[in-house]
Amino acid sequence: MAKVPLYLILGGLIPSFAMPVLARWKRKACAPLAVIVCGSLFALALYLSGGMVGKLQPIYQAVADWSPPWGIEIAIEPVSALMAVLITGLYLLIALFSCRSLKKEISVDSIGWYYVEFLLCMTAMLGLVITHDIFNMYVFIEVVGISAVALVVSKGDRYSTEASLKYLILATIGSGFVLLAIGMLYMITGHLNMRFAGEVFAQNAGQYPYMIWVMMTLFVVGFGIKSALFPLHLWLPDAHASAPSPSSAILSGLVVKVYIIALFKLFFIVFGNEFYQQSNIRILLLILGGAAMLFGSFFAFVQLDLKRRLAYSTVAQLGYIYLGLGLATPWAIVAAFYHLVVHALMKTCLFLCAGAISYQTGRKKVTGLQNIGYTMPLTAASFTVAAFSMVGLPLTGGFISKYLLAVESMGAHYPYFIALLVLSGLLNAAYYFPIIWQFYFVNEKDPPERRVLQKDKIPFTMQLPIVVTAAGIIVLGTAGVAAYGYLQQIVVHFLG
Amino acid sequence: MNWGALIANFPYLVSVVVFGIGIIIVLTQSNLLKKVIGLNIMTSAVFLFYIAFGNIEGGVAPILDPAAPAELYINPLPSGLILTGIVVGFSTSAFALALIVKMYAHYGTINAPDFMKMR
Numbered sequence A: 001m002a003k004v005p006l007y008l009i010l011g012g013l014i015p016s017f018a019m020p021v022l023a024r025w026k027r028k029a030c031a032p033l034a035v036i037v038c039g040s041l042f043a044l045a046l047y048l049s050g051g052m053v054g055k056l057q058p059i060y061q062a063v064a065d066w067s068p069p070w071g072i073e074i075a076i077e078p079v080s081a082l083m084a085v086l087i088t089g090l091y092l093l094i095a096l097f098s099c100r101s102l103k104k105e106i107s108v109d110s111i112g113w114y115y116v117e118f119l120l121c122m123t124a125m126l127g128l129v130i131t132h133d134i135f136n137m138y139v140f141i142e143v144v145g146i147s148a149v150a151l152v153v154s155k156g157d158r159y160s161t162e163a164s165l166k167y168l169i170l171a172t173i174g175s176g177f178v179l180l181a182i183g184m185l186y187m188i189t190g191h192l193n194m195r196f197a198g199e200v201f202a203q204n205a206g207q208y209p210y211m212i213w214v215m216m217t218l219f220v221v222g223f224g225i226k227s228a229l230f231p232l233h234l235w236l237p238d239a240h241a242s243a244p245s246p247s248s249a250i251l252s253g254l255v256v257k258v259y260i261i262a263l264f265k266l267f268f269i270v271f272g273n274e275f276y277q278q279s280n281i282r283i284l285l286l287i288l289g290g291a292a293m294l295f296g297s298f299f300a301f302v303q304l305d306l307k308r309r310l311a312y313s314t315v316a317q318l319g320y321i322y323l324g325l326g327l328a329t330p331w332a333i334v335a336a337f338y339h340l341v342v343h344a345l346m347k348t349c350l351f352l353c354a355g356a357i358s359y360q361t362g363r364k365k366v367t368g369l370q371n372i373g374y375t376m377p378l379t380a381a382s383f384t385v386a387a388f389s390m391v392g393l394p395l396t397g398g399f400i401s402k403y404l405l406a407v408e409s410m411g412a413h414y415p416y417f418i419a420l421l422v423l424s425g426l427l428n429a430a431y432y433f434p435i436i437w438q439f440y441f442v443n444e445k446d447p448p449e450r451r452v453l454q455k456d457k458i459p460f461t462m463q464l465p466i467v468v469t470a471a472g473i474i475v476l477g478t479a480g481v482a483a484y485g486y487l488q489q490i491v492v493h494f495l496g
Numbered sequence B: 001m002n003w004g005a006l007i008a009n010f011p012y013l014v015s016v017v018v019f020g021i022g023i024i025i026v027l028t029q030s031n032l033l034k035k036v037i038g039l040n041i042m043t044s045a046v047f048l049f050y051i052a053f054g055n056i057e058g059g060v061a062p063i064l065d066p067a068a069p070a071e072l073y074i075n076p077l078p079s080g081l082i083l084t085g086i087v088v089g090f091s092t093s094a095f096a097l098a099l100i101v102k103m104y105a106h107y108g109t110i111n112a113p114d115f116m117k118m119r
Helices: A004-023 A027-050 A078-105 A108-130 A134-153 A158-189 A196-205 A209-226 A234-244 A245-271 A272-280 A281-301 A306-327 A330-360 A378-390 A395-412 A416-441 A460-478 A480-495 B003-008 B010-028 B031-055 B079-105 B112-119
Strands: A059-062 A073-076
Touching: A004 A027, A004 A059, A004 A073, A004 A108, A004 A209, A004 A245, A027 A078, A027 A108, A027 A134, A059 A281, A073 A078, A078 A245, A078 A330, A078 A460, A078 A480, A108 A134, A134 A158, A134 A234, A134 B079, A158 A196, A158 A234, A158 B010, A158 B031, A158 B079, A196 A245, A209 A245, A209 A281, A209 A306, A234 A245, A234 A306, A245 A272, A245 A306, A245 A330, A245 A395, A245 A480, A272 A281, A281 A306, A281 A416, A281 B010, A306 A330, A306 A395, A330 A395, A330 A460, A330 A480, A378 A395, A378 A416, A378 A460, A395 A416, A395 A460, A395 A480, A460 A480, A480 B010, B003 B010, B010 B031, B031 B079, B079 B112
Parallel strands: none
Antiparallel strands: A059 A073
8 A cells, every 4th residue: 555656656757768669569459558557557547545434534645755744745635535535446447449440540660759748748747736745746747748739740740740849839828827826826826736835834824925925826827728718719729620430539628627626736735725715716717617618618509510519518517616716615526526427428438439530431520521420320319318418408417516506606696607507508518419419310322221320330449449538427426426425525625 | 115124035036037038938938949948948947946945054064064163054944955856857858859859850830820821
């Protein structure tokens, strides 16, 4: 048990750098190795978070035996353990999916290099989630950023190159902001360890009001650029739409989320819940989150490319998470966290479905999806479930988080956000339902007798992740009620 | 306005102004290479900021010499952090330059407005 948290990082790092060598020697072994690595890390994360049920006691571990105020410390909070399970679990599914689909999407020579970035990105995300040292967090942010850009550019065509350059430049500006803010935090507290910084911050917060305002704004803008908070989302649609579909699923489902988790940790471990409740930055998050919900959905509505539509939908859904963070009641934080998990499942499912549809039929436009419900019944059904969850229909995970957000915006005395939630939900319906309608009910080209149910003609390894994520959404929507109490315990513990 | 405080904190002012200049270069220049230069200026400003707050006037390098113990030691941590920051900045700009080379291979230009026309 002692060194387990460290293996969570090393376990991905070492295979990642072994990948190019392996690709020279035996290219076919790359994808299975990635699956095995993700699978074993998933088991490790399950073991860690399983040991945490009921106790809620964080596991602290000093790296290389340098004791905490000076050395780097790893801390597995219950929240980070859950995120580690989510990241590794989805990575396992996406790695399975990528085994067969990648060969069609990127050049065969670069498959070995692709898995370097693939595993490096997972390693850095796990590190970002479990680290307790602020500067170490910055390093992991950069590693996630660079490997995410590399995941986009791996396709190698001109659109993905352009999109990834845009992404790289904006992400670097974002991390510049974060680095400046970390410097200010260090000036105020004199510690880089989150716990110790938090203790000093609680004592000193009154002395430097202007500096704290600047610092919090820099943190929010920096992480806002990286996690595509609404007016700073400009890089997201291009990058997510032009990447290969496993990369899109990772970027949209996980990468933008871990930055929000980093913000969570900064807000609630370093600044403290009490301070955060009184700060004005909360209002900014509310306004930008609300704007994201509305405009993200609206922009998604006018897109014709399927993956672009999904990418803009991500902007809107990130608005929900920021809204929950801005409302800042304990249940709103629970809702934000729940939505984060559900959205990771939904977006992974949707992007994998988009990848599977273009794998089998080659169709990429939202106007050309007729009869998919008959030629690819399982994929279409999974897509439907995920889309229903996006809209927030009952029995899906999306319903619970949106319902909770609506209740909490009442409870936090911002009732007009309910109107915004409803409007955004309706817009979601307006751009997802035409796709589903085409799947099942549009048959202008094909005569009715050809509309017989067939089997999906995609490999089993591609089918399984899609079905599993769709099932996960249903489970979160029905049995998820049982997970509530536990989540609330975790979040209340986290808020301190 | 307290000018004395401003002059005493001159390095911070300089670093923030340089940071702003860097961002303006990134956002307004259309040449991709100039954008990367802007990024470098921006990160250099952050490094300056770190070194400025790590420094103490009259302090010496934190090497413990039992023969001549000094009164003031400079905090070595910010400089150490910036060493990491420089490496990160270097790798980011190397990656950006590699991407620009690839853009040139695809489009034949590195001027951003021209990409829009070629779509």
